[in-house]
Amino acid sequence: MTDYQSSLSGIEESESLFEDFGDDDLTPLLNDDDEWYPTPPQPLDKEVSRRNPIADMHIYWSKKPYEAIEHFVEQLSEEDDVVLDGCSGSGMTGVASIAQGRKFIGTDHSPAAVFLSQNVLAPITPTTLNQAYSELESAVKGRINDLYRVSCEDCGSQGTTNYVRWRHVYECKRCGNDVIATKDRKVSKATYSCDSCGADVSIGDDGKPIDRRPIEISYDCSCGSGRANQKEPTDRDKRLIEQANQRDIDYWTPDSELKLNSRIGVTNKQTVADLYTPRNLHAMALLRDEIQRFDSPIRELLMFCFTSICFNTTIMYQDREAGGGVTKGTLYQPPQYKENNVWNIFEGKVNYIRRGLEEKQDVMGNFDVWETARVFQDDVRDLSRLDESSVDYIFIDPPYGDQVPYSEINLVWTAWLEDSERFDDEIVITDSSEREEKQSEHQWQDAISETFEELYRVLKPGRWVTVTFNPGNMSLNAWEEFNRRIQDAGFLPYNGRYALDISQKTYKQLTESKAQKKDVIVNYYKLPTEAEEVEFETPPEETPQNIRELVETAIDNIVREGYQGEGVYTDQVFHAVLTVLTENNALEYRPDWEAILEEKYVCVEDQMGRDRWQPPDTTTEIDPTLNYYSEDLIARREIEQFLEEEEAATYTEIQEHLADNLASLPETSLGDILEDAFIKEYDRSDREHKWRMPETPEERARIERQREGQMESRIDSFVHTLREDEYIDETPPLEVLEYGTRYLLNEERHADALLLFDYIDIDELPEDMRDDVRRRQRICQTLADEDPSVEQNTQEDADDDGQQQKLEDLEDGTEN
Template structure:
């Protein structure tokens, strides 16, 4: 959509200014101003600067409205100025950051020193507890993170200072953080561009002074755009901090619109009542027809935020921004039924591209901010600014679900768009996140070893020499728990490179096989390839730890087979308690899903004994004793007891087929009933 030729006129009128007021300020005739407002006369640089300040508009939009291209794209054919500006910037800015696909330096094959690497794990606790409340969590979110404190005990047990640690599923890079804390060198790789980007910035120092200087320059560049986007007329005193939006449906009974906000407080399960005809309607059956702002939170002269209903000025600003062309690069990535996380609700809302996850205002703000970062910074400083930028792109989207008490965070592991959602001020998000990033680099250990980060599939680590790594930590995808390629889609899109879904190790639920979907067999084969590579790069006597969690015995069986087929065996199993549970963990605790909040950490090594042709299912008395032992530890939650029983079976090298949370719950219920009958009999 091109910029309306009278946008300058609309802005002038909203401010209560006449053409003569503008003419006097510019030193032009009233007629000349009229021609400028209708795109028939271009403005000079000095005139554009005065108009931008006078009207509170970004200078780029003033230039485009008068038929001129911005300064950084001059020399192009000026047919459709706005479109040409965006196209030229797209060619140069779609890939603002790139990362290597192999380490710049890597360990060489070691001379056999098996005795040196046969460490004892007897001092490692059965349960590893680690908190998420660290700066490593605050700087940038990720779908799943094993806290560095949970990885450190294994690094210290199975390697020495200066040794090489590897993580082929590095995610956010927490293994690298733990390695730095322990004085080790690390190799981190991942299939996901977003993961590589996040891991790189978590494990590589950036000069805080240079970073703060670049931030100040970015702020100066984008300030006019941010003021325009988040300041409603006629006043310039209030800054819009965030706006609450509501879905609008059409009543299937009377045909009148239903603003979901007006009915949310009186929901009856999944049903709502039409305010017009009082019909009781199932929300899932209603037709989505649009969205509307219902509440605005603004700040005025301080950090204090207060709430009010949207004003005519708020609505006029939204309409003005919606009509304006975005003269910067934006991700043109399609989003359709070929994606695992696509739902019919996305189609109903018109979300068929990544940019559909954003309001026009926030899409414009993110594009302008990204452009300013690229124009301002190079090298490591640009990467660090992008680190703060990508930390905002999910929160700036329509995925930020409204909360009755206070804004919390975006739900990870899903691309769900709630019927009530926030539209945050992008600059406020970026400024706060930059403070976290700057603090992280100020506290970063300057004497740390180098961490090599590169983009590579875990199924083929040909860039790492055989028998060269001392310790490997792995936290691979947990079957169908999280689809990382889709969960990272917004991050990947703004970085300009997408995850290759063909190599993603997942079990698909919705994506059909003819579109690249994978079942248990494909998942197991890919896991086998990944584990085989781990076995290849490990030194003789080296150890690997696999962090894994799933409540599906078929997935666990596939993992067991993959470990064995790769020439590895389980030496010990530990439990990981990360404290605050994830959304899925909460659902598991509430009994809404069969999900455990605990991860198992399998201690793996090269196999010492021949592989059994077929693993033996644990006998009934083994399960019974394991249950009794679990209960004797004080465990009360079904998911906790399930994890303990599963640990015992894995450690004893039994097949885990048939060990499920429903089975454990049934056995516990049966045991409780027997105990109650016994107690009654003894009392009688």
Template sequence: MTKDKILCLGKEFTTEEERRAFFRSELRAKLPDLKSIDGFPFGEDEDIIELSDPPYYTACPNPWLNDFVFNWETKKAVLSNRMDNFLVSEPYSGDVNEGKNNPIYNAHGYHTKVPHPAVMRYILHYTQPGDIVLDGFAGTGMAGVAAQLCAFPDPETHYRIENEFKDLGLKPPVWGTRNAILSDLSPIASFIAYNYNTPKEADSFKKETQKLMAELEAECGWMYETFHTNAIKGRINYTIWSSVFSCPQCSGEIVFWETAIDKDKGAVLDEFLCPHCGATQSKRQLDKAWVTIFDSAINQSIRQAKIVPVLINYTVSGKRFEKVPDENDIALIRKIEELEIPFWFPKDRMPEGDEARRNDRDGITHLHHFYTKRNNYVIASIWEKASKIPHFRWAISGIIQRANKQHQIAVSRVGGEKANAGGKTAGHRRGTLYIPSIQVEFSVFELIYERLKIIQKALLKRSTPVAISTQSSTKLQLKDESVDYIFVDPPFGANIMYSELNFLWEGWLKVKTNNKKEAIENRFQGKSLFEYQFLIESCFHEFYRVLRPGKWMTVEFSNTSASVWNSIQNALQRVGFIVSNVSFLNKKQETHSARTSSTAVKQDLVISCYKPSKDFVDKIESSGSEVIVWDFISEHLQHLPVHSKREKSTTAIIERSPKILYDRLITFYLMRGLPIPINAKEFQDGLKQRFATRDDMFFTSVQAAEYDEKKALAPNFVQLALIIGNESDAIEWLKSRLRSKPQKYNDIMPDFRIATQSLRKGDTLPELQEILNENFIQETDGSWRTPDPSEAKDREILRTKVLLKEFNEYIAIIKQPKAKKLKEVRVESLRTGFKNCWDNKDFKTILELGDMIPQNILLEDEKLLMYYDIAKDRV
């Protein structure tokens, strides 16, 4: 019986090894040209080639992406479950609740990760079998896993998604494989993604790893032994190490664990007594104790903050015990410290950065300083042994953060009410390289055995090829209009310093992130919010270019910053996308910061946006008439969700409000440099004449009928609450309140004050009386009501004059000699003035004033930032 040939991009091979050798040779020849591509990583050529599994995965820009696209396109024609006229007219608007507790999610940690079943919902809604999905900020590759598992989901996920689609009134999902292209700037991210998306037979993997672990046990098992009694030895699970401080009064050493931890209550003491002189001390008052050692890895003496072992957790005959380290344990540690590690391990100096060098002050300056000598030795040994088994190295990389000095003790579970609830260890502080005063040195053996069990459950048993590239998304090599759907979870401002945090992993890979095009805010990289927006916009521009017209992109957002939110929204719209919906993605399991911080994000936002059809854009750009405005609105309304339901109630869809519809229209025209052919009053009148109104929302006639039908099943209507953050919000809040019945100033004022608790710094909110005078009508009895259409037009003219007068006063102030930046401004005056400057093509004034107002006002206001950014391109 002859063995099946392996077919890869039109070429036949006898074995995977033959295929890999051929394409590695091809990759080696292509490397000189690839090095000019944005995001080409730092590393030696041979290390990059050794890490790669071409053409499927390259630890550099992947030169075969278009070949995969061509191959997948030819296969679309023969798929029986594809529709010729497949069209998605509205977004997936349901809120997604998906937990993190599944074997695939838990197989390998990363800073951010979206559970693959959550991504499956979007892929199933926006695509059909055979379609091409792109994730340009792929991270661990969950979009690739999701695309593949659309063909063979587990029964529970299949059942849940089918039911959710039915509840949302969507067409049943068409199950089947989608093809995925995954790209990320980080070599460790693409390495994790490759292993997640490459099938591996669990039994063979188990045999391979058991053999290597047996070798490791024979070589290094003794390093984690401790005496239970004189004759019986136990196996160390973890050792707790404590920082040592020096008393400023007597210079005596204070072991923090012994002196400052109340083990009965499970708490860190605010004050404690020096065990030598009895002086009352606090951690803040203490000096660190230091040791000077010779570091043979870098061939120099180094000074480090002193730490000592204080507790050992170990197992004997299946039972756990604890002990204070005895002289044998200290002797064992000393013996290991004196050993030379005979295997390669990374010794790199930590790069410059807020996180990467935060531990310099404690003498933790190089990558190997993050580990005890014992753990560094064992990891180096197994890393070398696993050199030919990528999935095993993947498992080892998965323990790096738990095996180093970042792992901290959960003091609250040492004693008191929470004693041993969930164990005494607490993991590392996510998003940082923080090393705590009380550290946990886990046994590398225990970590690897645990990780292997999880990975064996997570291994894909079958898969379709996924194309993976390591590069920046600012310049993709894909052809125009070549992908059918994009899902991205991009970096957000200064949330996470990816390249700095990933250095701990990438040192082991010998291939490191080229952070020149890393889309973050970072002081050491010289990247402010402006640079971040420029980079993220460059990526979105590429996504717009490669996405087919009429298709969709989903952007996940997790950040509390209004300025970052506006940067994302502006970038999307500047490149041509039209935002259709914003919904929630709840990953259920909260991070430590989400549990303890009042400002931490507890639910992610999901932005749904689409690329308009080419015919539609050409039609708009070729005509400036008002008639085309209504073509735009009609087209846009058909891309909005028709009905939104939460907890069995119908909820308002903010994108269907006249204010947001007009904002979308203005943005569409401005971003293309077109004159706006209609004002707000004419627009609102036109909406009422041409479209159906339901609950202050606008629909096409067909959509209105569908809305009525669905609302009948959930008749309770919930208007979205409005918190006043600026003057525009205040006007909408008052309109909503006065629409039902007129009210007097004294009736309005108390609630108005309560609602205005989240004003932006630097944004002047006029007094309630002034807002009422400019925007509403007062009756003879003193009550205020909303104006009728003719009154509204008069009020708008009056208000515009007032706002422009105030705007001109700002201009006069900044033109004075030695003028200082304005500390407070009225944003509505700026909006009106910027629009007036735009109409008069006075772009210089927009820039001059934009540079003199509080930066947060400019960055956090979507309209101001839009005018400012476009003006920069016009001057």
């Protein structure tokens, strides 16, 4: 056995470092200060990135940027106060707290989350990691790479595989031939075509692969220039892969069973080990076995590096054109995946963790764990190790119903740590058929009540709890119940909504038009016992009389702005409604927003069977008596109908069709109209270019965004002309002006929007637009009247006391 301890004897970290995180003695952290903190926080006025060197050290689900958390920790607590996060997850609240000179207590239900939090917070130096990595590399790199041998096309000797691109193989039910799940055979997300008979082959729950085949290998060879080579696997390569897969694994491997749950991609009985190809399982087991030979805290540090690659080395690593990766929050195993060289992934992740350790030194400094932080595996509903009224501030990101079944997914890490998840006690709703006791929304709501009752118990009076959430598929009723349960626990909501504007989006947010890109934050206050009747003075002091109009406008904006050729999801509309309610002190208002959707908008089903909402005027019949329908718009609609019938047509064919069917031709050139709204392709059979309708969501979104950009530019130019009182050479068409009112309202340029209404004859608009335009006009007028910059120049040094909300009768004149 390698004696790593003697070779690493110069490290600075204490052997008890990780034991200190779990020490039950909380005396060094707690304090007796009972001062009230009545001043609410100011909103975060800058965009923050989800990506940073500390966050990049390890993947976790719904991770919040520590810089955003710092903003609230700094305002709602004082130096040396203790901050609690009862669902600590990846430990970002701890980073924010220690960075601001606070003490930190974190708890989490999952042993994997506790392990990650402790490692994220542990004050370990990059030098220590470098030393440990060097020792580990010498011991295992060659042994691991021996599993990834491949024949070099250039010199004939053996190179080292970087990755192999694999494809599932399915049996065609019609002819019995093999169908390989490659891009050129893809019909839809879950369907591929058979080359032999042309039949469609489903790969859904009932279509299980009969085989897996390698289609490409990326490799390095000493004879090359240092750049990776790609090639089709030869018979020799396939034999090398098979030989590696058949080797006996002489090391421990996890046998924990995954929970059946089709929503996260587990449809068959599998263990954690089944998520790996045989040789990747072998490599992972070998690497882990060598890490276990180190003593603490180096062992924990290297296992942190190890768990950071547990997902990217599985068959869940999708082979996508825009780059690979796993679908976060699921255990989905795609039909097209990459088998990555385990050592290469580990080496790359160590580099990320090294940068994270450097960032931690700058952000958190050097601190003593025993005097500063604790992280326990506890249920947030039972914080019995904490006394009543002992915590100064709480920041918590609780589980959102059925968003992420943490225990089911964290099991991949927990299994490799030789631990187990406590499925029965988790605060989630799950679709797992093996967890029927966790499928009730009412049970989840009761768990939320218990959570906040316990948080209320441990929080000092006159202090704050900040709750962040991004509820996804939660209904408005579910949010109302969630909010009510927090208030029933005793907390008073501060009805001002803040949002974390995160620049680095999740894959879902990047691929879904107008997805909810902000995590909503609500602050709650624990009133001092002697001030139970006191309420917040929150602006606006009363819910606006036009709250329904504000809600309707928010729905209209999200549907129209988020249309992008496909439509928005119902939960995206919910987020827009919730934003309006929280911004306007109207959390208790219950608009029937779903009825508004059904009455005013068009519901369509996308390729995955999900409902999407579109503006009604996308299908409105043309009324040529209305000025709204300019010659250009009429021509575009006529071309759309023509191409839907013909599928594709040449420029000349379209020109002749317009001449035969329109009373007058458009003023804009036909070429410009086609470029703005349609797709041009070369027809090889006819050897000429033809125009067609945009077909894919990406094409429709690109065309829609292109047209919107052109209209926005035209509106900006027109507003500038009006502002400068210049000669108006040409007024934009009504179609552009109507869009401009939505665009400017969304940009909060209310005074500019009012200028446009002077040029809009509402009676010349389609009937289904008129009420929306009138409502926009009223809202812009109201908001412009409230904006002092409309009547006079903004005073740079204006007194902002009206925006600094305080608690009535609690402010003692001292800023906290």
